[in-house]
Amino acid sequence: MAISDEKYVATTTFRKSGTPISTATWIVALDGDRIGFWTSTASGKYKRLRNNPKIVLQPADPRGRVKAGSPSVEGTAELVTAGADFDAIQHGIRAKYGVMVPVTRFLNTLGHLGKKFPYGNVGVAITVSNPS
Amino acid sequence: MWSASLCEAFFEHLRRRTFPGGCFFAGAALEMGTRPGPVKDAIVAFQAGFASLVRGFAVTAIEQGELPPDEDPARLTFELNGIILATDANFVLYDDPSVLDLAHQVVRRRLGLPG
Numbered sequence: 001m002a003i004s005d006e007k008y009v010a011t012t013t014f015r016k017s018g019t020p021i022s023t024a025t026w027i028v029a030l031d032g033d034r035i036g037f038w039t040s041t042a043s044g045k046y047k048r049l050r051n052n053p054k055i056v057l058q059p060a061d062p063r064g065r066v067k068a069g070s071p072s073v074e075g076t077a078e079l080v081t082a083g084a085d086f087d088a089i090q091h092g093i094r095a096k097y098g099v100m101v102p103v104t105r106f107l108n109t110l111g112h113l114g115k116k117f118p119y120g121n122v123g124v125a126i127t128v129s130n131p132s
Numbered sequence: 133m134w135s136a137s138l139c140e141a142f143f144e145h146l147r148r149r150t151f152p153g154g155c156f157f158a159g160a161a162l163e164m165g166t167r168p169g170p171v172k173d174a175i176v177a178f179q180a181g182f183a184s185l186v187r188g189f190a191v192t193a194i195e196q197g198e199l200p201p202d203e204d205p206a207r208l209t210f211e212l213n214g215i216i217l218a219t220d221a222n223f224v225l226y227d228d229p230s231v232l233d234l235a236h237q238v239v240r241r242r243l244g245l246p247g
Contacts, residue, residue, distance in 0.1 A: 062148070062150075063150070098134065098137055099134040099137035099138050099141060099189070100141060102134075102188075102189075103138060103141065103185065106181055106185050113177075
């Protein structure tokens with residue numbers, strides 16, 4: 001099973017200091033061996049990926065706890081706010097996650113009350129460096 | 133239909149035991165409902181936002197012919213919210229996953245969906 005068939009993955013990105021930070025994200029397949037998800041330009045992930053495109057993903061539960069013994073994939077992330085990859089991620093996420101998109105958008109607004117925190121406005125397109 | 137998917141997602145949220153007390157906001161609503169202040173205001177905002185999400189799904193389902201044209205979105209929202217709250221209370225009190233299967237059947241029947 002490809003990692004893009006997972007419902008949730010633990011996505012690890014790296015601070016300037018090299019410290020790994022892991023968060024739970026959705027995941028969809030792109031063309032070739034590439035995979036992607038969306039995030040917010042206000043998120044920590046976005047800031048870390050802008051500084052360092054290295055990314056590691058591993059199958060996880062909705063809280064981001066990795067599935068024991070599952071294989072991880074490593075790759076290089078490209079941040080896209082328009083174009084074919086952006087559209088493919090938007091379409092892929094909506095098709096795969098359905099009702100959870102508006103639900104999560106609603107919960108996201110609530111989690112950042114009073115702050116400007118756009119939802120899913122940047123795509124992360126990942127070229128996997130160790131395809132299975 | 134998203135009205136059904138939303139309820140199913142809520143039941144799975146309970147089944148995974150994300151929080152030991154079931155739905156955080158259902159518990160918080162009862163605990164904080166009589167205590168005016170910013171916490172209560174945030175919970176009220178959540179409940180109102182959730183209701184408008186559910187109502188929006190009902191409106192879309194009616195527009196797309198998935199629900200009968202004479203369905204009342206406000207009433208359906210109240211009913212689905214009631215099912216969700218009853219499921220939460222029963223699941224937490226009896227610690228019994230069969231409550232979630234019952235809730236699944238009740239939702240499907242209410243929305244006119246097969247089993």
